Amino acid sequence: MQIGEVNDDKLKEACGVLGIYNSCEDAGLGRTAYYGLYALQHRGQESAGIAVTSGNGIKYHKDMGLVSEVFNDEIIDGLCGKIAIGHVRYSTSGSSTLINAQPLVVKYKKGSLAVAHNGNLINAAEVKQELEEQGAVFQTTVDSEVIAFLIAREQSEDISKAAIECAKKIKGSYAIVMMTENELVGMRDPKGIRPLSIGKLNGSYVIASESCAFDTIGAEFIRDVEPGEIVIVNEDGLKSFKFNDDNISSLCIFEFVYFARPDSRIEGKSVHMARMEAGRQLAKESPVEADLVIGVPDSGTVSAMGYAEASGLPFGIGLIKNRYIGRTFIQPSQESRIIGVKLKLNVVKDVIKDKRVVMVDDSIVRGTTSGQIVRLLKESGAKQVHVRVSSPPIMHSCYFGIDTSARKELIGARQKVDEIRQHIGADSLNYLSLEGLIKSTGISEQKFCSGCFCGKYPLEIPMESKEHLFEKR
């Protein structure tokens, strides 16, 4: 689960990336990168890494764990220089996966290169095979290594040309931040599936998965990297290259549903405001006679406020997240599973007692936790519990960097809404329509990938990928 998230029945974002080009050599570069990564922590809790250069080789540190666990003062102070890139990766387990932590740092014929990637290359196996035929050896299973090899084999002195050639070979979703000893590179796939933004700090540029990183380090948001765009930052400033003309944006709509931090802006829209609006839409689409609207913290709270506002029902805090949820607490035995929810969520009985409660959550993936929360509310005195979900049922796998698990685990793919309602013990259950969700963002439908809801993807998925689904990479 995302640590600190009480309802762990969520989709998992794969990664967050960050790049900083300093206007001048700076001893505090590592620290700035650290704070920026810290702001992107919600995009990945498995491992964290920062690489820096002063123009002569690349230093880096990466390890399994949260940003706050991976770095300490001594390490950060050693990461000084002119350019930095950083990466956070989502939480699985096992130290053996350290080899897969990013940024990936390599030496190649033109010097040192560091690569950080968010997304999923759907033709990685194919490209790897081609590279192996040419003598390549792979030490990791991350796409970044494929990207590094593609960059390395180009003869051109010009990193922009190498990046364009690389982009021509790879298919899938990618928001890439790269660094040579002299340049910072940002690169976004032709569909713009994963987000990537440009900011300005002290007269120079920063690149990050989300704008919230800019706010934390005091940078100013400039614009998103466009689909099919490569930006190169060096001492001459920022240059842009388009490697693909007919780019039709297909931004992952789940960034608005759950992944992005509420204080981020994506495609010019406030994520928080979109979620509030989704709650309002939900109220319009699926009203219910009730006494109170509550949210499942943290991610359901805002939509619950929107629902309350639009429905005219009072908003209340019926569930409070325990502040001390740690990674290691002792799991209850099978027979007392509900205690697991009680440890994470404190019910304010006086708020919900004898009430008909509307409980708003942002999504239901496997359906494991929702039922426990409904039961907890009822045991605590709620007369009725009406579940409202501020996004549609998840019915299809994602091939572009989200861990939707196997399709067979998706309750929305297996059961009808009323079956799910019975499963979770709710008095009523409604999902927001895809139209309603899109409307809440204020962005036109064509600009989104909503494959997990509707099964239509912006790229053709190779059969092989369909079989393997999402292998953690």
Added chain:
Amino acid sequence: MQIGEVNDDKLKEACGVLGIYNSCEDAGLGRTAYYGLYALQHRGQESAGIAVTSGNGIKYHKDMGLVSEVFNDEIIDGLCGKIAIGHVRYSTSGSSTLINAQPLVVKYKKGSLAVAHNGNLINAAEVKQELEEQGAVFQTTVDSEVIAFLIAREQSEDISKAAIECAKKIKGSYAIVMMTENELVGMRDPKGIRPLSIGKLNGSYVIASESCAFDTIGAEFIRDVEPGEIVIVNEDGLKSFKFNDDNISSLCIFEFVYFARPDSRIEGKSVHMARMEAGRQLAKESPVEADLVIGVPDSGTVSAMGYAEASGLPFGIGLIKNRYIGRTFIQPSQESRIIGVKLKLNVVKDVIKDKRVVMVDDSIVRGTTSGQIVRLLKESGAKQVHVRVSSPPIMHSCYFGIDTSARKELIGARQKVDEIRQHIGADSLNYLSLEGLIKSTGISEQKFCSGCFCGKYPLEIPMESKEHLFEKR
């Protein structure tokens, strides 16, 4: 700071205590105690401990750290038995203080004894001296050791008599849970300064600092232990003894302001509801022309909702707590202090931009963080920031178990309200009146100790205590 609390400028509760008497020998006793302690974690994050007995000696485990850090499956499974007591203690640092972790477990002439204490004995030094004259040696600096010696020197076979004699000797605040090899004992000082409640679980009794622990382990709240009451639970059930007749309750009002968990009930009142009401009172006492009410998470949120409701202003989520606040993140250097607040709090610019904002917090102790949050809001686009505090200025030290630090550090004791306003850079600043606070609880004024606000204490404070103030113990 309380881990997970973004505004660390808070008073510190000293301890939480817990006791469980099983209806029968139970392998899951340690686990139940663990979950109960976990629910009391907000009352102390320094150390945690559980002691158990099966009627023949006492086993225990205690260490520095959070409940989830101190125990693991193996340890908990080893803590089986018939009676358990537990303790959490507030966070300072230093392994040398492990000796002060509780419960304190000793052997004395009648067998084994374990003691857990929340509160502060104001005559501890005096009693210690008397005991030392009789040959006692002290290995810790906690009051529990004094209590253990007082129990041990009694000749009576009857633990209730020993407890009564002990109670006659000690002065100050105490909510004590003790355990012999056969009995569970709860004991609350004659003024009832610190809370202590009785619950029922599987036909037997549990005792805890707050009722939220009962909810977590599935116990039913029965009643508070009364001021000046000793309850003894053994195989014959629960017996009550009063050791002091003229008990006038002087419950610590700060339990309602900040300490207690919102889902607890104290003196029959919901803490959450009282805080909501305090917000309403605050709106009535100190209205302001504004566009939006926001709370400082987590503790200011509920009062902010109450303020919004009573004032008719919209409630918004303008500040979101970072989910990944850890104990170890790298501190920003002096010149960029505000980044420290930014790491903990994410501002939703779109919510507060160009707004006149009412920012509600529950208390201001030293005034260190409030100013940073005001500045952050203004930098993020708030037109005005009106700070409203849902309790009065803290002007006096506490001698009854709360770490108010030295009086000279209390900004409320040093500066007038308008000076504080200037200090924190707010456009206006108002505190809730003591009357308003008391009214919000629905409990009569006489039943509270509000010494930290008004300087009147339920017991005379020895000069010595006044000088030493609160030493961590």
Added chain:
Amino acid sequence: MQIGEVNDDKLKEACGVLGIYNSCEDAGLGRTAYYGLYALQHRGQESAGIAVTSGNGIKYHKDMGLVSEVFNDEIIDGLCGKIAIGHVRYSTSGSSTLINAQPLVVKYKKGSLAVAHNGNLINAAEVKQELEEQGAVFQTTVDSEVIAFLIAREQSEDISKAAIECAKKIKGSYAIVMMTENELVGMRDPKGIRPLSIGKLNGSYVIASESCAFDTIGAEFIRDVEPGEIVIVNEDGLKSFKFNDDNISSLCIFEFVYFARPDSRIEGKSVHMARMEAGRQLAKESPVEADLVIGVPDSGTVSAMGYAEASGLPFGIGLIKNRYIGRTFIQPSQESRIIGVKLKLNVVKDVIKDKRVVMVDDSIVRGTTSGQIVRLLKESGAKQVHVRVSSPPIMHSCYFGIDTSARKELIGARQKVDEIRQHIGADSLNYLSLEGLIKSTGISEQKFCSGCFCGKYPLEIPMESKEHLFEKR
């Protein structure tokens, strides 16, 4: 096992103690104590602790682990002052026993007191009961706590008087180092069962279990503390008190056999020289026709050299200890036990091949390892293996601070020598006679306790102790 010892079938010494009185306040006091304790590490590997005073309270640090693990620069630098005492304790496992680590530091009516003890009080239970009747509570199971209470209950201002009264109450073996805020105290039981020596450093005094600690810290050996003697070191120098007149020394003979470090001197005799001589005696008592004498490292090597010298046979290095024996290496499964010995001992095949080998070891306790070494030698090409043990069979339990385990585990108590020979697969087996062993020390027979060999003890053992044998304390 003692870490680094390849034959772990050894008796276990319980503790080492150390005390330093500085001629002046010294920032390096902790460091000196650390190095001194490090030199006594062979006497106990379970826990280590140092307490210091500057005349106003006592600071201390103690934890489970080796001296080098328990302390670091920061901790040691914090342990500055005028007087220090230290303690090492033998290796068992379990963090719960931290409470039993020493020195034990207490506050009592005259201030602070720290106590470190090597030995075993055979009337501890009785004394504890008496103290409990007077209201004492015990938090540990170590004898030091009993000693602290006995000191604390004395009214005299004079620590020497309190120490004498304490000495009158306790029975058994004790080499005690204590510290008030102004005095360092050394104290040895009337039989002098455990060793304790006085040294001089920079014009002031140090006290330690063994003289090797003096060599390490650059102190000069002065004399042993005498049986029944108390020495008090303060700013006026060293004063001696005898609390018992008819003290007949009964020094534990096993100090010469195995416990003491070879470079220590006890009762004016070199331990190394005594072991060399024991080897010579063994050769005289039990010669054998052979080609080579080897020792089982480390403790058998010196006696092997003595055996070689006296027998005229060549001494060879047939077994080399692995330098990297750690505490944690993966244990071989049952069926391949011999690999466990191979990991600890490297056989130099070219040395022993086709040879008739005399293998000398210092003692056999349970007989578990010796057979594996014999088998290893034979598998490596030795034609014959004649085992010679430089001490008699251990046939009786120790009640004075040595862990001889239960008597039934002592192979010498269960089997005749020839049975043992068969058990370990040796071609011949001989033990040194008790007379031979005593002769090798150059000290008269009357001055030793050799209870583990002969069953005669210097004090009458209470039945209770006989039943409980040696419980780890």
Added chain:
Amino acid sequence: MQIGEVNDDKLKEACGVLGIYNSCEDAGLGRTAYYGLYALQHRGQESAGIAVTSGNGIKYHKDMGLVSEVFNDEIIDGLCGKIAIGHVRYSTSGSSTLINAQPLVVKYKKGSLAVAHNGNLINAAEVKQELEEQGAVFQTTVDSEVIAFLIAREQSEDISKAAIECAKKIKGSYAIVMMTENELVGMRDPKGIRPLSIGKLNGSYVIASESCAFDTIGAEFIRDVEPGEIVIVNEDGLKSFKFNDDNISSLCIFEFVYFARPDSRIEGKSVHMARMEAGRQLAKESPVEADLVIGVPDSGTVSAMGYAEASGLPFGIGLIKNRYIGRTFIQPSQESRIIGVKLKLNVVKDVIKDKRVVMVDDSIVRGTTSGQIVRLLKESGAKQVHVRVSSPPIMHSCYFGIDTSARKELIGARQKVDEIRQHIGADSLNYLSLEGLIKSTGISEQKFCSGCFCGKYPLEIPMESKEHLFEKR
């Protein structure tokens, strides 16, 4: 230093390698590899790793630390399969070097490959450049990665052909153990500079740097891998390929001086016996009138015995290594350096007092420790100290896998013998002649590389290497 070595003024061996081909799939494979690596621990204490295959992919675990620290039961039990290779690397510090731990495991066009290397490629930079021109990217700085790329670019299906082509490209010293999913490969440079041996276990083959690993795991020594030989072990048994005809052996003579474990056999000769003989030669070359011969433990002991035997002087144990030397003990301050030696070495005063002592050590590198030991002996009562070194002065850097540090740090390169004598405060100092050293091994002079003593190397050293000297790799 090598942990557990008291005189840390030693040359550092770079690595140890190990390979096991099972006759059948074996759950205990990881355990066997673990024990084998444990026996090679003296060849490298920085990091340890084991890779295994069952014919379908390669699993591995590697980390910084000793073999006993890197692996635990769970990890080892997960490393089951048919083929294993292992590697230990010498001790530097810094977690960032984890990337350099071996075996290096990669995927290439024919599947998975694991490589472990002992030695130093003197043309690594050149080969890397050539590979980079072809598009290679390097993630580490170890030669194993160069080797992996060379193997990967070969088209042949036959691993022996790929290995031969690889061998034709690389220059320098190498004892390589590699593993595909079906074959185990051993490979030794044409000069045979680093040792590599073949053993037999349960009807199949094992390969290791030293034969002592065979003894530990119960394998039988067969023969050394010959210089310029590649051996391939698969289900058809072992096949040998020679890739270079005019191989004149140039075995590193320092293996006999210090690196190899005494119980190993190299080139058919016992290392222990050679060291004993070196001591005898030393006595013949450099006799001295004295009373006693002692060795500096551990490595000087055997030569001291040889010296004693040949000189007719008695051998004594005057210095005993402390059993508890850990990696972390607190360093003494500058002014009391000698305490550092005292913590590692216990002087048996009664042995050396008033004696003219011959102190034998195996080598002197920087000359830092020897002087402290001489001083310690004199302070402890030795009348004279005559230092005898059982190898010649080290005057030249090594380019073949030994860390001789910069030449300017070698005391033998900077000072004449008598200056060194004065530096260390010895009454006399003599080194063994190169002739004497060679004679002691019983191997002809031509078969050795003795470049560090005489400056003549078996291969021409590129200027570049001369400048960079030995960079840790």
